[in-house]
Amino acid sequence: MPPIRPSSKRKPPPDGFSDIEEDLLIFSNKMKDAQNAPSDNIPKHQAQWPIFQISHQRSRYIYELYYEKEAISRQLYDWLLKNNYADAALIAKWKKQGYEKLCCLRCIQTKETNFNSTCVCRVPRAQMKGEDREVQCVSCGCRGCASTD
Amino acid sequence: MQPALKSTYKAPPLLPGWTEHKAPTGHTYYYNVETKESTYKRPVATAAPPTAPAASPASSFWQHQAVPQLNLSDPNVANAFMSQYGQPQHQPGQQRGGHGPGQRGGFQARPKPQPVDKPRSKVAIPGHEPWILVYTKYGRRFAYNSTKNTSYWRIPEKLMPAILELDKARIRQKAEGIESDQVAASEEPSRPAAPEQQQKDYDSSEYEEVEVTDDEDGEREDDGHASKRQRTEDLEDAENNGPVEFTEADIAAQLAAMGADYNEDYEMGEGYDDYGQGEAAAPLSETDARELFKDMLSDFNINPYSPWDILLEQGKIVDDPRYTVLPTTKARKEVWEEWSRVKIQELKELRQKQEKKDPRIAYFAMLQEKATPKLYWAEFKRKFKREDCMKDVKMADKDREKWYREYISRLKLPQSALKSDLKKLLESVPLSQLHNRSSTSSLPPAVLTDLRYWSLDTKSRDEFVEGYIAGLGPPPDSTGQQGQEEDEATAKAKEERRKREKALQDRERAVQEEKHRQEKKLQFERARLREEERELERAMQVSKKGLQSQLAPQDA
Ligand SMILES: [Zn+2]
Ligand SMILES: [Zn+2]
Numbered sequence: 001m002p003p004i005r006p007s008s009k010r011k012p013p014p015d016g017f018s019d020i021e022e023d024l025l026i027f028s029n030k031m032k033d034a035q036n037a038p039s040d041n042i043p044k045h046q047a048q049w050p051i052f053q054i055s056h057q058r059s060r061y062i063y064e065l066y067y068e069k070e071a072i073s074r075q076l077y078d079w080l081l082k083n084n085y086a087d088a089a090l091i092a093k094w095k096k097q098g099y100e101k102l103c104c105l106r107c108i109q110t111k112e113t114n115f116n117s118t119c120v121c122r123v124p125r126a127q128m129k130g131e132d133r134e135v136q137c138v139s140c141g142c143r144g145c146a147s148t149d
Numbered sequence: 150m151q152p153a154l155k156s157t158y159k160a161p162p163l164l165p166g167w168t169e170h171k172a173p174t175g176h177t178y179y180y181n182v183e184t185k186e187s188t189y190k191r192p193v194a195t196a197a198p199p200t201a202p203a204a205s206p207a208s209s210f211w212q213h214q215a216v217p218q219l220n221l222s223d224p225n226v227a228n229a230f231m232s233q234y235g236q237p238q239h240q241p242g243q244q245r246g247g248h249g250p251g252q253r254g255g256f257q258a259r260p261k262p263q264p265v266d267k268p269r270s271k272v273a274i275p276g277h278e279p280w281i282l283v284y285t286k287y288g289r290r291f292a293y294n295s296t297k298n299t300s301y302w303r304i305p306e307k308l309m310p311a312i313l314e315l316d317k318a319r320i321r322q323k324a325e326g327i328e329s330d331q332v333a334a335s336e337e338p339s340r341p342a343a344p345e346q347q348q349k350d351y352d353s354s355e356y357e358e359v360e361v362t363d364d365e366d367g368e369r370e371d372d373g374h375a376s377k378r379q380r381t382e383d384l385e386d387a388e389n390n391g392p393v394e395f396t397e398a399d400i401a402a403q404l405a406a407m408g409a410d411y412n413e414d415y416e417m418g419e420g421y422d423d424y425g426q427g428e429a430a431a432p433l434s435e436t437d438a439r440e441l442f443k444d445m446l447s448d449f450n451i452n453p454y455s456p457w458d459i460l461l462e463q464g465k466i467v468d469d470p471r472y473t474v475l476p477t478t479k480a481r482k483e484v485w486e487e488w489s490r491v492k493i494q495e496l497k498e499l500r501q502k503q504e505k506k507d508p509r510i511a512y513f514a515m516l517q518e519k520a521t522p523k524l525y526w527a528e529f530k531r532k533f534k535r536e537d538c539m540k541d542v543k544m545a546d547k548d549r550e551k552w553y554r555e556y557i558s559r560l561k562l563p564q565s566a567l568k569s570d571l572k573k574l575l576e577s578v579p580l581s582q583l584h585n586r587s588s589t590s591s592l593p594p595a596v597l598t599d600l601r602y603w604s605l606d607t608k609s610r611d612e613f614v615e616g617y618i619a620g621l622g623p624p625p626d627s628t629g630q631q632g633q634e635e636d637e638a639t640a641k642a643k644e645e646r647r648k649r650e651k652a653l654q655d656r657e658r659a660v661q662e663e664k665h666r667q668e669k670k671l672q673f674e675r676a677r678l679r680e681e682e683r684e685l686e687r688a689m690q691v692s693k694k695g696l697q698s699q700l701a702p703q704d705a
Contacts, residue, residue: 019454019496026459061456071454071493 013083014075020065024085027058049141052104055087056140062086063094101149103142125149164192170464180464187464274311282312433656437649438474442481443488444646445471453492457482474653507594512538512549513603516556526550552600559604568613570601575617584624589614 034050062085066077081088093099093108102108107119121137124146128135136143163169166181169191180187271293274280279296292308293300304312433441449465466472475481515538520529530549533539539549559567574596575583582593589611596602605613 019452022452023455023459057456057458064456065454069490069493071489 014073014079016072016076017079020072023061024058027054027061030054031058045138046141052140056090056103059086059090063091067095098147100147101145103137103145104140106139107137107142107145121145162193167192170468178464187462272315274308274315276311277308280308282315433474433649433652437652439484439487440646441471441474441649441653442484444650445469446485446488447492453489453496457485460485470657471653507598508538508541508543509552510594510597512541512544512552513556513598513600515539516553517603517607520553520556520560522557522560526553529553556600556604559600562604564605564609567601567605568609571605571610571613572617574599574601575614580622581625583618583621585618585621586624587618587621589618 031051031054034054037050039047062072062077062080065071066074072080080086081091087105090102090105093102093105099108103121107121110117119137119139119142120132120135121140121142121144123144125133125144126148128144134143163179166183167179168182170178170180178187178189179192181192268283268285271281271283274282274292279294281293281295282290283293283300284290291300292304292312445466449469451460451466460466472481475484515533515536519533524532530539530546538544562570578593578595582595587593592602592614602610
């Protein structure tokens with residue numbers, strides 16, 4: 001979880017932070033809401049989905065600002081990673097071919113799954129048939145994140 | 150079913166500050182401008198009966214993300230959230246979408262377009278070879294000249310006899326059909342009222358009979374607009390050429406062209422059209438649409454750094470008419486992307502310019518505001534240590550002290566001395582930097598970084614500078630031209646914007662008018678169909694035998 005906004009004691013964030021501060025706050029609030037949401041009446045495996053999703057969205061946001069729009073400085077980008085605003089390991093995957101849209105790291109781990117293969121959401125949609133196309137993965141609720149989807 | 154529920158249900162009034170919105174997903178949500186909160190749950194006074202969350206039970210987990218800052222600490226909101234969240238997700242056609250709805254495919258917000266009439270079958274008109282009679286899905290028919298590539302709802306007079314023959318032949322077939330099919334015959338008279346527009350399948354040959362009676366009772370001859378109907382020169386040489394293949398594409402093109410002829414048809418009480426989507430209005434050019442969308446983003450002061458999803462969730466722009474000038478969410482996101490890149494670039498450049506601004510300017514401005522002979526440097530420094538310009542590392546503390554002392558000593562000089570100093574300063578600046586187009590708010594750094602400029606009180610200083618500038622000549626050519634070019638560029642941009650906004654207004658008005666016309670036409674059509682219905686019933690009462698005997702002479 002990212003820190004609460006830097007206090008006056010801490011070194012201030014690099015230039016450009018104020019441009020994205022408000023949206024980061026929105027993400028933080030969403031995250032708090034998701035974490036505090038009661039999970040009694042939903043399947044246990046689904047309870048974590050919103051958290052994965054918000055974390056993904058926020059990482060994607062920062063990734064696009066830096067790599068696609070060149071809207072933030074390297075300095076600020078590094079600072080955001082260091083302060084856990086984005087998932088550096090996930091972003092590292094996005095830079096690799098075939099993983100451009102990967103939902104989460106769990107979905108490419110082979111050990112935990114029954115079939116010793118990656119998650120169902122990694123199967124390209126074109127290879128799925130009928131109802132299988134509507135499938136959501138168990139780990140993060142992803143509906144499909146193959147690069148060709 | 151939900152629609153029925155919706156029509157009878159009357160929602161309790163919203164609490165003050167809240168407004169109702171439609172999310173791009175089609176869900177209703179509520180937004181509070183003051184607290185910037187939004188929620189699916191209708192914010193009403195607590196005494197009001199509980200209302201169901203507006204989202205459909207089929208709403209998916211991902212669609213949930215269209216709502217920002219769901220306040221789940223509120224148990225009501227949380228329950229609503231969870232009740233939807235726990236629903237099984239049967240949504241055929243739902244996009245597979247990784248995380249984040251805007252990332253791929255995104256929302257499917259647009260309603261499906263209304264069904265549009267289209268050609269269904271065609272028959273050559275015997276003896277008029279290039280001419281074809283085309284039947285449409287909604288049972289209309291029109292004559293099409295495949296050589297001239299023209300079509301007419303109003304059947305040209307000279308084709309009438311041949312078409313009448315075709316119709317008679319069809320009636321005969323129909324009559325024989327009745328003979329062989331008792332059930333169909335007995336059901337015929339009790340047929341329900343006029344077919345609705347929404348009914349898509351007029352497969353029924355019944356409708357064709359409507360057209361037949363139409364011809365036979367002489368309605369066409371009655372309307373008295375024969376001269377106006379048709380440009381006869383179109384028909385004169387129509388027979389000179391052989392038949393031409395009539396492809397699907399041709400038919401589509403024809404129907405599109407017919408949309409344009411439609412007005413005249415309607416005025417005459419003929420024709421039946423379904424171009425309800427405003428096709429009749431001149432469409433906005435794609436460039437205009439894109440620019441309008443960008444204008445909207447700029448007007449709403451959208452932060453170009455904000456992610457698209459959050460922008461949609463906040464719903465500020467979705468109610469603006471310019472939001473729908475682009476047809477799909479994908480197109481909107483694309484234009485937003487382009488806009489945000491340009492905006493971010495502009496901001497970057499602006500900041501670079503500001504950074505280049507001499508740090509002394511801010512410091513001198515502060516001196517003018519705060520410095521007083523009553524404070525020694527050390528005291529002044531301590532008192533204002535939190536000011537940005539006191540911390541600015543681009544200036545040495547030693548310099549700050551020097552300037553402070555100099556400034557304080559200048560405060561003790563008489564006004565006249567300060568003025569003549571300022572005059573000397575202004576005179577030292579070349580005409581290219583200071584000229585009769587300069588203003589007191591855009592003075593060159595050479596002036597702003599000089600303490601002589603800051604020593605007079607603001608009011609008399611600005612008056613003095615203004616007077617001095619007025620007495621100067623114009624700037625040397627090169628810089629002047631640049632300024633002029635900039636002015637022209639902004640004027641041009643303004644004019645272009647005015648034009649596209651007018652195009653949007655025109656389009657909206659045209660759509661309104663078209664809607665109105667559609668309604669009137671629909672009423673007219675219903676009345677006409679009822680009339681024809683009666684005609685048809687009468688015709689059906691003619692016994693099979695009677696009909697056959699009527700037609701007998703032609704058979705012989
Ligand atoms: Zn996935
Ligand atoms: Zn995943």
